[in-house]
Amino acid sequence: MKNRVVITGLGVVAPNGVGVTKFTEALKNGTSGIKHHQELKDLNFSCQIGGIPNISDALKSKYFTALQLRGFNSSGILYGCIAGIDAWKDAGFEVNARSELDTDTGLIFGTGTSGVEKFREAIYNLDKGNVRRLGSTVVLQTMTSGVSAYLSGMLGLGNQVTTNSSACSTGTEAILMGFERIQYGKAKRMLVGSCSDHGPYVWGGFDAMRVMTYKHNENPEEGSRPMSATASGFVPGSGAGALVLESLESALDRGATIYAEVLGGEVNSGGQRQGGTLTAPNPEAVKRCITNAIKNSGVDANTIDVINGHLTATSKDGLEIENWVKALHRKGKDFPYINATKSLVGHCLAAAGTIECVASVIQLKSQFIAPNKNCEDLHPDIEALIPSEKIPQQKIELAFNTIIKASFGFGDVNACVLFKTYTI
């Protein structure tokens, strides 16, 4: 029999709030983390707004030693370690550099790319013929699994330690990979998460593709407009989310606080067929991902109360809603509430899945739905499918049990997961 899996710890580093307490407040108040960044303007970006978490040097030094911070220049690893350690402590564990090896706990922490600014530093040195001057820090900060290497060492984790990467579905995929490892009894606990660097060297390629909005440089907080008729591209974000997943048995043995149960999920790919491309999703695969996630969770689609969508504020939002309607076989007033976290934090790329899953779990645990910002002018295609009251623009208190979250990524990859209030 498969183990049941529950969430016993949360950590988050988001543009609108660092730490679960501040992030929860920001969700409740509909606080945007999107700001104008002079650096982007100076570099001639079309989109000069973005979401960057606010981390002071004092906060950094609570998580990293002075030695670790020497030559440190990888914002993704910074965010990932803070979120990961917070989740670990939230689950009731200590952080001790001399702790015994914990062979029951593993780590899957995803990212798209690591330490791009560090890599830039190294490339400048290399091109000047100064390879010998790079020092010891380049490899660890630029290898994709850098965040997993840093975190697992801080915590002394001895089960599987790895990094996954599947573009913007990375975070949700990481959760499902950790979930399965516990389900099949290969680990008691998995710290799962994902992170993304901030800044021009990550965001530039997207700006060049013209997929980021250039219409809100003067009013940044209005820039991220999922489901709006005037949505004109996503707003880039950054940060990290992390969750401690644990077998129900282990959580009960420890008397741990249980945030929610992970019911199940699905990951798949559209193979860039049937309308799917490198950048556009194959709608058949999206629907199959959602349908299988529900089937694997052993629930009826009619019991789903809330959807936390991928909803990036590009022209694809309407297609996403249509896919949800078809996959759930629910439309009009029968449709669940929908929740677009990106309206507050932007599109945090590889970190998006876990930041939004943490948002989903917080809303489930605290029984509210965060406001969907900037969709006062709902897209008519969306309004034709679902009534506006299913897309709350103000926070609503709601007694609910089940939330479904999906993430889609470049390369035509999909991930979908279901969380439910834990009951015996």
Next chain:
Amino acid sequence: MKNDTLIVKLKTIIEPYIQDEDAFKNLSEETDFVKDLKINSANLVDIILDIEDEFDIRLENEDMEKMLDVKSAMAIVNTKLNA
């Protein structure tokens, strides 16, 4: 450079990387970087770069291989400074 001046400068360079405070407090010419100060061997290259910057010298791969303790570090730095 006089040995006592040199050892003070080296101590300042090494300090950020040490993992054993007691061994550092009792640092002598015989102190081994990895065995006594528990410096992560990967950080030895960072110490080499810091030494290069401090004394404005260049250390070659062969010098680095020999620089395992305070005494050898002092000897190599002095050789370079007098070259």
